[in-house]
Amino acid sequence: MIGITGFGAYVPRLRLTRQQIADGQPGGARGKTIAGERAICNWDEDAITLAVEAARDCLQERNCLTGITLASTTAPFADRQNAGIVAAALDLDEDLQSMDVGGAQRAGTTALITALRSGCEGGERLVVASEHRVTRAGAPHEVRFGDGAAALSIGATDVIAELRAAETRTVDFVDHFRAADAAQDYYWEERWIRDEGVMKIVPPVVEAALAQADMAAGDIDHVILPSPVPGVGARLAAQLEFQEAALAETFDKTIGDTGAAHPLLRLAAVLSRARAGEKILLAAFGQGTDVLILETTAAIGTRQPRLGVTGALAQRRPISDYAKYLSFAGLIDRELGMRAEGDNKTALTQLYRRRDLILGLVGGECEKCGTRQLPRSRYCVNPKCNALDTQKPFAFADVPARVLTWSADHLSFTPDPPSYYGLIAFEGGGRMFANFAEVDAGAVDVGSVMRMAFRVKEHDRKRNFRRYFWKAVPDGGSQGKEQ
Amino acid sequence: MARGIKDKVVILGMGCSKFGERWDCDAEDLMVEAYSECIADAGIATAQIDAAWLATAKEELHSGKGGLPLSFALRLPNIPVTRVENFCASGSEALRGAAYAVASGACDIALALGVEKLKDTGYGGLPEASRGVLNMMWWANYSAPGAFAQLASAYRVKHGIDTDELKRAMAHVSVKSHENGALNEKAHLRNRITEERVINANMIAEPLGVFDCCGVSDGAACAIVTTPEIAKSLGKTDLVSIKAMQLSVSNGTESGFSDWDGSHFHTARIASRRAYEEAGVSDPRRQISLAEVHDCFSITELVTMEDLFLSEEGKAWRDVLDGFYDADGGLPCQIDGGLKCFGHPIGASGLRMIYEMYLQLHGRAGARQVKDPSLGLTHNLGGAPHQNVCSVAIVGHLLGPGY
The missing domain is CATH 3.40.47.10 (Thiolase/Chalcone synthase)
Known part of the structure; x- marks a missing residue:
């Protein structure tokens, strides 16, 4: 039934x-x-x-x-x-x-x-x-x-x-x-x-x-x-x-x-x-x-x-x-500054070609050396391998990651400054220079455990389009830092 | 390794515009300003230049993507002009093109000119990129300070340095450069600053405050290069030659594979090793007299001293605090004020660094002249710590001391 x-x-x-x-x-x-x-x-x-x-x-x-x-x-x-x-x-x-x-x-x-x-x-x-x-x-x-x-x-x-x-x-x-x-x-x-x-x-x-x-x-x-x-x-x-x-x-x-x-x-x-x-x-x-x-x-x-x-x-x-x-709810017309004026037009051709990466966070895993990598590329990123066309799709969305480097950026435009981002390393291999979301001050440092989340990356206000991608969020609320 | 170009190419003349917020200047004015000094210094006529390389990275600002802007600005006699760009190392790339042309014998005399007009955006910092392409769809939205600030987090954890202690070392990097820049009339920022002011300044990208960041300026710099034989035939003596020019470019290993820990520049270590080999330098901390490194941010300069093997790994911050890189220290760094005081007009910076080395080697650096330098190193870096292009050049007296 x-x-x-x-x-x-x-x-x-x-x-x-x-x-x-x-x-x-x-x-x-x-x-x-x-x-x-x-x-x-x-x-x-x-x-x-x-x-x-x-x-x-x-x-x-x-x-x-x-x-x-x-x-x-x-x-x-x-x-x-x-x-x-x-x-x-x-x-x-x-x-x-x-x-x-x-x-x-x-x-x-x-x-x-x-x-x-x-x-x-x-x-x-x-x-x-x-x-x-x-x-x-x-x-x-x-x-x-x-x-x-x-x-x-x-x-x-x-x-x-x-x-x-x-x-x-x-x-x-x-x-x-x-x-x-x-x-x-x-x-x-x-x-x-x-x-x-x-x-x-x-x-x-x-x-x-x-x-x-x-x-x-x-x-x-x-x-x-x-x-x-x-x-x-x-x-x-x-x-x-x-x-x-x-x-x-x-x-x-x-x-x-x-x-x-x-x-x-x-x-x-x-x-x-x-x-x-x-x-x-x-x-x-x-x-x-x-x-x-x-x-x-x-x-x-x-x-x-x-x-x-x-x-x-x-x-x-x-x-x-x-x-x-x-x-956040778009209910007031805030000054966003000149840095927000950049054109966020999305090349729909490009989005479609790499939709598994952009929407699904799918990278590659080399069938020759086993190296996981993001994005999936023609030549393997492992310098000891560099094999051509050996990568099968590998989904990173549910793989936990740790922070390798980070900063809180007060300069670049984000609706919620400062903008946290950094290099993260996925468990089992693969790295990504990622935007972070849901970070409280002092909650992230080298070694913090992160989980990937599907979020809005850009609003294209000129064309009413929104582009999505994956961001790293502290796992378990803001308490993800390894003890 | 290939034989390299050591002593095959000499600098016939150099020029550098005043760097700064040149509200009254187009890119054309900046190019002409630097070139006028350079061509007079070289003592030749424009018609004697066989080919030219133009470095400019932000085509949105007046210069266009080909060689035309330089050819137009200087009314070059229909010679080959090639535009090159390699992020913030573009200026070094132009010089590499011109030097290789001379070394190969394809040209007798070649011009390298770098220019950038950054102050037409309406805000501080580098122009924002358009976000339509693939990289912008999956890369973090980042600024230059935010990208380079990443180094501090990894360096601090790797070497177990107290946050405040590292911040103080970073502050000293900037204080030292401002001391030097104050003596340089071509520098954009000529004020002296204190460590306390640097430490308490507004945060830009944690832990970088505003004084941990280089200025944003308009500017141009250029060099005319030729062979030692031609230079001598033109009556030149006491020649400054190129000892090494190396470039190392990331291939995604740092950002996509393993073992890089984010605390240093993988490419800088490769480029500097190759440059020392090309120049025949075996003990850089002792043999290099002066260094002009890519101090886009204080932390960049600090870790770069280790990547250039001038400081031991994990010890650069101590060398900095000990004053080793101060004007009166063991190895003066940023003796002209660096990017910190000159700002960073992308295409011009690499050539601006060489310009200072050229002046110092000729004893023409005025109030900031260092006593009897023999080898000068420049380090010009573009991109971000996890993916970048890194140029290392060494210049010195042709067949001079230092070996």
């Missing part, structure tokens, strides 16, 4: 507190202490880079993927397949079926239902949901939204959770919208969304799903309900008579609502602690509703993500202030 075979998640490391947001508004926090925070993308993260990290968190050697779906309402490209970029970054075989799904807050659950029902001939399908949620500065949703991603692999063998029921309703209920050419949402009154939307549209679909699975609300061990308006998730749970102990963690004050990714991210958190034979109800709201009921199998627990939601949360880094967030 088709079901979920693996799961993973990613939460960007940076956190913006509700206090920082409140203090940054014209009215200020009025002396109040406000608890809670949201996850925010660093300047070089977006829905694609978050998706790549979530997918890496989920995928293991044994996955044989034949398809990938990226669900997002904030994917950076309207016409260049975002899922294709994720696939290339994951160095997936190009014999792959891929698609983007978007358009509503239930894009993640819709992609999941579709994958679970599609059959998985010859391999598995990866469903990734990812959001980079930016509102206008000071918008009510700024404190409630969060950035994050989740990934689920769907297949027929080693299933850890089976689909027991799925119900969907499509209703053009416009609680909010974002026009194709707009950067931000427009919202209607919350009381109307709660009373006329969520509380009327969701319950009958949940009941239909329970009936389809031949279950009662009390049978459900983990309940994941949408809460597009504060408190409405709890109100739904009460009305539907779910057990209070079954209500899954909302992460509303640690990550924020990650939109289309949120039900899947919460599901990933549930799966990491669920036991065999437990029932999970998952619902999403957005111009209708999706409801799924899953039941874990005896194989649950055999499959854990690399870090999961809990591990990702532990890598938390506070952002220093609200103004910096506004700058």
Whole structure:
């Protein structure tokens, strides 16, 4: 039977507190202490880079993927397949079926239902949901939204959770919208969304799903309900008579609502602690509703993500202030200086020729002398070998590296100065002069252990293009330095 | 090794423009300024030059990618003019082209001129490159100070040097160069500085502060070379000859293979060994009288003294603090002020270094003249520590002392 075979998640490391947001508004926090925070993308993260990290968190050697779906309402490209970029970054075989799904807050659950029902001939399908949620500065949703991603692999063998029921309703209920050419949402009154939307549209679909699975609300061990308006998730749970102990963690004050990714991210958190034979109800709201009921199998627990939601949360880094967030999110028109004026036009011909290097961090391994090298070149870099055309592709993305040399550069342009970079040496051979990301002052020195991460390298503001590449980030947050 | 060109080529004349923020000058003005001094010094007519080499690295700034700018600026009589560029070692490359032409017999008299007009960008530092090509897609986004600052991290850890102690040694490198530059009217920066000021200056790329970085300037320098026989026939005596010119270029081993630890320049060790062999130098610390090295950053100069085998490995910082490379030390380094005070107009620097050696060997260096130098070494480096081109040249009196 088709079901979920693996799961993973990613939460960007940076956190913006509700206090920082409140203090940054014209009215200020009025002396109040406000608890809670949201996850925010660093300047070089977006829905694609978050998706790549979530997918890496989920995928293991044994996955044989034949398809990938990226669900997002904030994917950076309207016409260049975002899922294709994720696939290339994951160095997936190009014999792959891929698609983007978007358009509503239930894009993640819709992609999941579709994958679970599609059959998985010859391999598995990866469903990734990812959001980079930016509102206008000071918008009510700024404190409630969060950035994050989740990934689920769907297949027929080693299933850890089976689909027991799925119900969907499509209703053009416009609680909010974002026009194709707009950067931000427009919202209607919350009381109307709660009373006329969520509380009327969701319950009958949940009941239909329970009936389809031949279950009662009390049978459900983990309940994941949408809460597009504060408190409405709890109100739904009460009305539907779910057990209070079954209500899954909302992460509303640690990550924020990650939109289309949120039900899947919460599901990933549930799966990491669920036991065999437990029932999970998952619902999403957005111009209708999706409801799924899953039941874990005896194989649950055999499959854990690399870090999961809990591990990702532990890598938390506070952002220093609200103004910096506004700058990263593109909400203020900052002076960047002349050094940022350089033309970042990408030669698309070049990008395509070396897409395995640029997107997949694939180098070479010499079949004659075994030397690993980046980039893959015609002549082997080993001076004792220098053989011609002997290198087979070798993927460096998941190979740990150590810092050989570094500096913190206050001169060259970066949206987050200083710019850390240096020469790193991969375990087992291969070197790279790499940009670093997520570095706190004093956290990196010669010998620090780094892990590669797919990030935005350049923004070409003239042509609205963004170029991706891999950067070295301190492994395990900023605590990667070898003792 | 090939026989080399030791004493086959002599310098007939040299010239050097004032280096600095030459807001009033085009590249043409800088070329003419350096050339006017050079041709007068050589005592020949332009028509006697058989071929010319132009070094300029940043074509965006007035000069174009071929030989035309030099031919136009000097109204050369339709002779061969070749533009060369090899990163920051471009000036040395122009001289190598001219010297080889003379040594081979293809030319009797050849001109090498390096020029760079850097101060038309609107900001300090080198012009930003366009980022459309493959390297820019996978290399770290780096600046020159950030790239060379990498040396300090590896050197400090490898030799177990305290961060503050290394910073102080680096500071002394700059203080010493400013002492020398203050005496040189062609230098861009002529102020004296203190170690304290260097150490407390604004950070550019950790651990390099602003005074650990060389200036950014406009400038030009040039040389006219010929054979010893022709020079003598022109009535020249007391000739300065080229003893060695070597170039070593990275092939990706440092940045892509193993065993290089980031604390030194792999190429500089190769180029200097070859140069000493070509020149017949067996004990460089004793035999070399003066060194002009590529002090783009204080840490570059510091580790280079080891790569040139002038200081023992891991000991250069002590030599620096002991004053060994000061004007009154055992081996004065950057006696003209170096890149630190001249700035670094890319194409010109290598020739500017040779110019100072030429003046010193002829006893024409004025207030900064060193007593009876016999061999002068120049080291001109382009790129970054992990991938670079490194030129080492040695000049001295033709058939003179020093061996």
